[in-house]
Structure formats: structure tokens, C-alpha cells
Amino acid sequence: MTDVHADAARASGPVLPGMPNLHSHAFQRAMAGLTAYRVNPADSFWSWRELMYRFAARITPDTLGAIARWLYVEMLKAGYTSVCEFHYVHHAPDGKRYANPAELAQRVVDAGSETCIGITMLPVLYQYSGKHGALRYGVAPHSLRALLEGLDAMSPGAPVHIHVAEQTAEVDASLAALGARPVQWLLDHFDVNARWCPVHATHVDAKETDALARSGATAGLCLTTEANLGDGIFPAMDYLDAHGAFGIGSDSHIGVDWRAELRLLEYGQRLLRRQRNVLASSRTSHVVDRLFQGALEDGARDGPRGRCARGRRARRLHRARRRASGSRGTDECDVALVRRFLRTWRNAHAGCGCRRRARRP
Amino acid sequence: MTDVHADAARASGPVLPGMPNLHSHAFQRAMAGLTAYRVNPADSFWSWRELMYRFAARITPDTLGAIARWLYVEMLKAGYTSVCEFHYVHHAPDGKRYANPAELAQRVVDAGSETCIGITMLPVLYQYSGKHGALRYGVAPHSLRALLEGLDAMSPGAPVHIHVAEQTAEVDASLAALGARPVQWLLDHFDVNARWCPVHATHVDAKETDALARSGATAGLCLTTEANLGDGIFPAMDYLDAHGAFGIGSDSHIGVDWRAELRLLEYGQRLLRRQRNVLASSRTSHVVDRLFQGALEDGARDGPRGRCARGRRARRLHRARRRASGSRGTDECDVALVRRFLRTWRNAHAGCGCRRRARRP
Numbered sequence: 001m002t003d004v005h006a007d008a009a010r011a012s013g014p015v016l017p018g019m020p021n022l023h024s025h026a027f028q029r030a031m032a033g034l035t036a037y038r039v040n041p042a043d044s045f046w047s048w049r050e051l052m053y054r055f056a057a058r059i060t061p062d063t064l065g066a067i068a069r070w071l072y073v074e075m076l077k078a079g080y081t082s083v084c085e086f087h088y089v090h091h092a093p094d095g096k097r098y099a100n101p102a103e104l105a106q107r108v109v110d111a112g113s114e115t116c117i118g119i120t121m122l123p124v125l126y127q128y129s130g131k132h133g134a135l136r137y138g139v140a141p142h143s144l145r146a147l148l149e150g151l152d153a154m155s156p157g158a159p160v161h162i163h164v165a166e167q168t169a170e171v172d173a174s175l176a177a178l179g180a181r182p183v184q185w186l187l188d189h190f191d192v193n194a195r196w197c198p199v200h201a202t203h204v205d206a207k208e209t210d211a212l213a214r215s216g217a218t219a220g221l222c223l224t225t226e227a228n229l230g231d232g233i234f235p236a237m238d239y240l241d242a243h244g245a246f247g248i249g250s251d252s253h254i255g256v257d258w259r260a261e262l263r264l265l266e267y268g269q270r271l272l273r274r275q276r277n278v279l280a281s282s283r284t285s286h287v288v289d290r291l292f293q294g295a296l297e298d299g300a301r302d303g304p305r306g307r308c309a310r311g312r313r314a315r316r317l318h319r320a321r322r323r324a325s326g327s328r329g330t331d332e333c334d335v336a337l338v339r340r341f342l343r344t345w346r347n348a349h350a351g352c353g354c355r356r357r358a359r360r361p
Numbered sequence: 362m363t364d365v366h367a368d369a370a371r372a373s374g375p376v377l378p379g380m381p382n383l384h385s386h387a388f389q390r391a392m393a394g395l396t397a398y399r400v401n402p403a404d405s406f407w408s409w410r411e412l413m414y415r416f417a418a419r420i421t422p423d424t425l426g427a428i429a430r431w432l433y434v435e436m437l438k439a440g441y442t443s444v445c446e447f448h449y450v451h452h453a454p455d456g457k458r459y460a461n462p463a464e465l466a467q468r469v470v471d472a473g474s475e476t477c478i479g480i481t482m483l484p485v486l487y488q489y490s491g492k493h494g495a496l497r498y499g500v501a502p503h504s505l506r507a508l509l510e511g512l513d514a515m516s517p518g519a520p521v522h523i524h525v526a527e528q529t530a531e532v533d534a535s536l537a538a539l540g541a542r543p544v545q546w547l548l549d550h551f552d553v554n555a556r557w558c559p560v561h562a563t564h565v566d567a568k569e570t571d572a573l574a575r576s577g578a579t580a581g582l583c584l585t586t587e588a589n590l591g592d593g594i595f596p597a598m599d600y601l602d603a604h605g606a607f608g609i610g611s612d613s614h615i616g617v618d619w620r621a622e623l624r625l626l627e628y629g630q631r632l633l634r635r636q637r638n639v640l641a642s643s644r645t646s647h648v649v650d651r652l653f654q655g656a657l658e659d660g661a662r663d664g665p666r667g668r669c670a671r672g673r674r675a676r677r678l679h680r681a682r683r684r685a686s687g688s689r690g691t692d693e694c695d696v697a698l699v700r701r702f703l704r705t706w707r708n709a710h711a712g713c714g715c716r717r718r719a720r721r722p
Contacts, residue, residue, distance in 0.1 A: 275403065287397045
């Protein structure tokens with residue numbers, strides 16, 4: 001090891017850089033797992049959204065602060081060290097504005113400060129109606145442009161995160177209203193570049209996939225939520241092959257575990273394509289290397305959070321656990337058994353061709 | 362609570378019945394996660410199988426015993442209390458038979474006894490060649506029938522587990538050689554009934570799905586392995602709607618966690634159909650109820666293991682954890698924060714429509 005700063009801290013064991021969490025709706029943590037029952041046989045994203053809005057309408061500043069603190073502690077424990085908070089709950093349960101219109105957003109920011117997680121607050125530009133099942137996207141093309149101009153005047157180059165093409169119904173609506181698919185429309189009308197983070201972008205055709213990758217934007221992928229909501233599968237192989245940048249988000253917080261996000265990113269492609277190691281590349285043969293480095297570096301573009309490179313310091317370090325996901329509690333195992341297993345494991349693998357870099361039991 | 366036996370043991374907290382694990386290749390636990398790198402751009406089940414056979418060829422009685430003990434301790438900790446061991450490694454690394462031809466199988470059975478997991482040993486009927494990439498299924502139609510007759514003579518009604526239709530290439534080969542899809546062929550030529558457990562059966566058409574469900578067989582589904590190997594998605598919704606029985610298996614042990622199996626069973630259907638709560642039913646509205654009960658009851662047909670019903674006792678009980686998957690370590694959290702969260706969580710949910718039966722943070 002070379003080029004170590006003289007004042008660098010010394011870790012007592014292996015460390016991993018902190019993972020950026022690119023997409024979070026903090027309040028949804030408190031309803032995670034509570035909508036896993038059938039309302040009608042056609043349950044979908046849209047029926048879930050009704051329940052979600054009903055829940056959102058009951059959030060108060062105190063409840064939101066408590067939920068966000070809880071969530072951010074979970075994130076830190078799971079190895080996320082920064083979060084982009086896509087915040088769209090602004091009103092009191094009675095529908096009125098608070099004296100401070102940013103009351104709820106402030107509670108989320110406070111929760112970030114109290115728990116010491118890095119937070120990027122993204123006040124959301126669209127509005128939704130109080131009526132169930134009747135979402136109104138409040139941002140028309142011209143107002144989005146005006147808002148971006150206003151944002152630039154306040155904070156040049158500030159990140160722009162936008163929900164787009166999560167559901168096929170959105171694509172249909174966009175085609176009907178604007179004559180173009182949502183991502184294509186965005187690319188045609190704005191200078192989509194490294195400052196942009198289209199979130200989900202699940203339903204993109206081949207042309208959009210390629211253009212989005214070349215735009216330099218960071219696709220915000222939220223795999224566990226997208227599976228939970230039945231969104232569909234993003235064409236990650238084509239996107240990465242076109243050198244598209246991506247990050248991950250825990251979104252609805254059905255799980256708070258970046259390993260689960262990356263695993264599902266790869267597994268979705270495997271199930272779709274009936275292949276293995278789909279998101280490896282000719283340069284990076286281990287799937288986990290490509291996905292971990294990608295989510296870490298592209299996801300940390302807004303700042304140095306989590307970036308691990310020579311001369312840069314990860315904002316926070318996460319002690320790497322030896323245990324892999326799935327099988328639990330082995331650290332409580334009988335030590336003699338562990339030692340014996342590791343010995344026989346080494347013997348059994350001698351020359352078999354399996355590589356030892358991935359998870360080791 | 363009524364109808365409790367006078368001599369029933371009293372648990373100090375909530376308990377869950379043990380889950381049967383319907384499909385295991387114990388030795389594969391020691392290579393789990395070690396094939397997640399690209400050998401060539403067309404990596405698939407078939408290239409994985411080459412590595413797996415190379416590894417299998419190096420297994421000795423001692424290594425297999427150690428691996429199986431390790432695995433079964435993991436299973437018990439994860440809440441599996443019985444396992445069906447699909448055992449096909451029979452020879453020494455030099456290719457010779459052991460003095461006791463069942464030497465390796467015996468070590469697996471011993472590991473079951475030592476760890477106190479319930480074990481069903483299934484010596485596998487097919488053989489594979491030592492050459493990589495050249496599998497030979499050693500069981501022709503007439504020999505399968507002869508073997509079943511032999512089995513019945515020894516142990517009438519013993520369970521019959523069979524790998525079938527895991528990959529589309531198998532379907533193509535079956536159509537070419539037998540003129541029928543594999544599951545259809547099986548249904549046409551044998552009295553497939555509750556004694557049978559077709560494992561994977563991923564690639565079934567609508568007719569096969571319906572006929573398999575009506576046969577009374579238990580489909581052995583291994584969701585994490587089927588995703589890891591890029592097999593494809595079993596038509597679980599149609600199968601359950603036709604009252605098909607199923608159980609789950611951790612198979613290659615890429616994960617040892619029945620929650621992950623059941624979650625992926627539902628999520629695969631959601632991603633495929635772009636719906637939510639797909640595997641709920643009109644009678645059982647909570648997805649988890651239907652899947653947990655199904656995997657528990659159908660999966661335990663071979664014996665009373667794990668079955669939880671009045672007058673029957675679960676073979677072993679698993680202390681239910683309050684923590685849901687994904688977010689880790691909350692039990693170490695500050696107690697005051699926990700209390701505050703639970704209070705605000707209850708307040709936030711008052712009347713929102715979410716149900717509290719599912720996982721509670």
C-alpha cells in the first residue's frame with residue numbers, strides 16, 4: 001500500500017466505502033410490508049399508490065421525524081452513508097400548509113443531521129391530488145423548464161432527480177399527450193447530462209436506453225421496490241454495455257440493504273435472459289466488482305461521499321462483515337466447526353476453477 | 362386458545378413451525394457465490410454446471426461431512442427443520458467407487474443426525490459423465506419404470522423427487538427425443554401423484570401447469586437458485602390458482618433463507634405480470650399467509666415435520682424474530698428510539714387502510 005496520508009485513520013479490520021442511497025421516500029419506511037395483501041385481483045402499483053397516499057396524508061412533523069431517524073439509523077447500519085431524499089409530503093393531515101411551508105422537509109433534514117447520514121434534500125416538483133386514484137402530475141413542460149431555470153439561479157448545477165417511466169401506463173400517457181415516450185421526450189427537450197438522475201426509467205426502448213447511457217445521466221435504480229411494486233425489469237445489460245452510469249436507491253424501504261439491490265439487479269437480468277453473470281464485462285469479470293464500483297462511483301457524483309480512491313477519503317467507512325446474506329448467525333457458530341470448515345473448504349477447492357474472491361463462507 | 366395437550370411444552374415467546382427444505386445438494390454450499398464471474402459472454406446454467414461438476418469431482422467423505430454439518434446448522438438457524446437431500450456425488454476424486462458405495466451418502470446422513478435436522482436421503486437415479494459439458498441422463502424411460510418398481514418393492518410409497526424442465530434446452534431435447542415436453546411426458550407415462558416432487562419444472566406450458574397441479578404432486582421450487590442460474594420463472598400464479606401443491610428448496614444454497622425463497626416466488630410473478638399481491642387468493646388475502654402455509658403443509662407431506670395443526674405437533678419450533686429482512690441490527694438500537702417509533706408508527710397508521718398483520722418494523 002502506498003500513498004497513505006500521514007494523518008489517515010487506521011481501521012482495525014476490513015472496511016468498505018459507504019454506499020450512496022440515491023432514492024428515498026423516508027415516510028414509506030413505516031408502511032413497508034403492510035400492503036402485501038390483496039385488495040382486488042388486479043392489485044398493482046396503482047392500488048398500492050392509493051394506500052400510500054392515504055398513509056402520507058396522515059403524516060405529521062413528529063411522526064415523520066421519528067420515522068426518518070429510525071430509517072437513517074437502519075441505513076447507516078446497512079452501509080448506506082448518504083441519501084437523496086425525494087420529498088413530496090408537504091401538508092398537514094387537514095390539508096393545510098404549515099406556518100413554515102418546509103416544516104416536514106425540515107424534520108427530514110434534522111433527522112439526517114441527528115443521525116449523521118449525508119443527506120441531499122430534493123423537494124419534489126410535482127403535486128398530487130388528495131383524491132385517491134387521481135394523480136395529477138403538476139409539472140407541465142414549460143413549468144419544468146422554468147423551475148430548472150429558477151433552480152439554476154439559486155444553485156447552479158444542483159442535481160435534478162426525476163421519476164420517469166416506472167410503469168407502462170406512464171409511457172402510454174406520455175405517447176398520447178406528448179407524442180413521445182417519457183425518457184425520449186426528456187432527452188429531446190432538456191440538456192440531460194451528469195447532473196440528472198432519472199429514477200426508475202424501467203420502460204425504455206433500445207433507442208432510449210442507448211441515448212440515456214450516452215447522456216451521462218445517472219440512472220437511479222431501486223430494484224427491491226421495483227420488484228415489490230411490479231414495475232418491470234430495466235434493460236440493465238444494454239445500458240451498462242453502452243457505459244451508462246447508475247446508482248441504487250432503497251426507495252420505499254421494503255428492504256434497506258444495498259446487497260439486495262445489487263443482487264436483484266443481476267438476478268432480474270438472469271431471469272429475463274436465461275444467462276448468468278450478465279452484468280459482468282470483458283474488463284471486469286466479477287459481477288459484484290462491476291456493480292459495487294458502479295453504484296459507488298456513479299452514485300456519489302454529487303459529492304465525495306462514499307468514493308474510495310487514492311487521495312480521496314470515503315466520507316464514512318463501513319466495517320465489512322465476513323458473513324454473506326441469507327444464512328444467518330454463523331458468527332455464533334462453534335469456533336472449531338468454523339475452523340474445520342475453512343480448512344476443508346480450501347482443500348475441496350484446490351484446482352477446481354472456482355475463484356475465491358467472492359463471498360467466503 | 363383451546364385444545365392444548367396437557368403435556369405440551371410452553372414457549373417463552375412467539376414461535377413458527379419449522380419449514381421443510383424440499384431440495385438440497387449439500388456439497389454445493391461450499392461453492393455458493395464462487396461462480397459469480399464471467400467465463401465467457403454466454404455464461405449460463407451450462408457453464409456453471411461445468412464448474413460445479415469439477416468441484417463435485419474433488420469432494421471427499423471428510424469434506425462432504427464437514428460441509429453438510431455446516432450447512433445443516435445454517436438451515437436450523439434459518440428455520441428449516443427438515444431437508445430432502447438430492448444426492449448424486451458417489452465416487453472418489455480418482456473416479457473409483459468407495460468400498461462402501463454409499464460412503465458419501467452416509468456422511469450426509471450422519472451430518473443430519475449430528476445436527477438433528479430431519480433428513481430424507483434421495484440417492485439420485487441419473488448419472489453424469491466425467492467430461493465437462495457432456496451430461497448423460499442415465500435413466501431411460503424403461504429403466505425409470507424399473508427403478509420405481511424396485512423402489513416400491515423396498516419401500517412402498519417412498520417419495521419420488523425428479524429434476525425436470527429447469528432449462529429450455531431440456532424441453533427442446535425432450536421434444537426431439539420423446540416427442541413431448543418433459544413434464545407432459547412424465548404425466549403421460551407415470552401415475553404422478555402426491556408421492557411425486559418434480560423439482561424446478563420451470564418450463565411448463567399452460568396444459569402442463571394445469572395437469573401438474575391436478576396430479577397432486579408437490580412442485581419443488583428453488584427460487585434463489587433458479588434466479589442465480591438464470592433458469593426462468595415458473596408460472597406460479599396459474600399453478601396455485603389450479604390448486605397446485607408446492608414446497609421450497611434452497612438447492613445450491615446461494616442463500617439459506619426461506620423468506621428469500623418465498624419473497625422471490627412472489628416478486629418473480631410481480632415482475633412478469635406487472636401486478637402486486639399476485640399469489641394471494643380470494644380466500645387468503647395476505648400473500649405471506651398463502652405462501653408460508655403452502656410451503657409448510659405441502660412441503661411436509663412426507664411426514665409430520667414442520668406441520669402445525671391441531672392435534673399435531675411441529676417437529677421443531679423456531680423462535681420468530683421480530684426483525685424483518687433487509688434492515689439489520691435494529692435490536693441493537695436505542696430503546697427509547699424504538700419505543701418512540703412504535704408509538705408514532707401506531708399513530709401514523711390510524712385509519713390509513715394498511716393492515717398490521719404483515720411485518721412490523
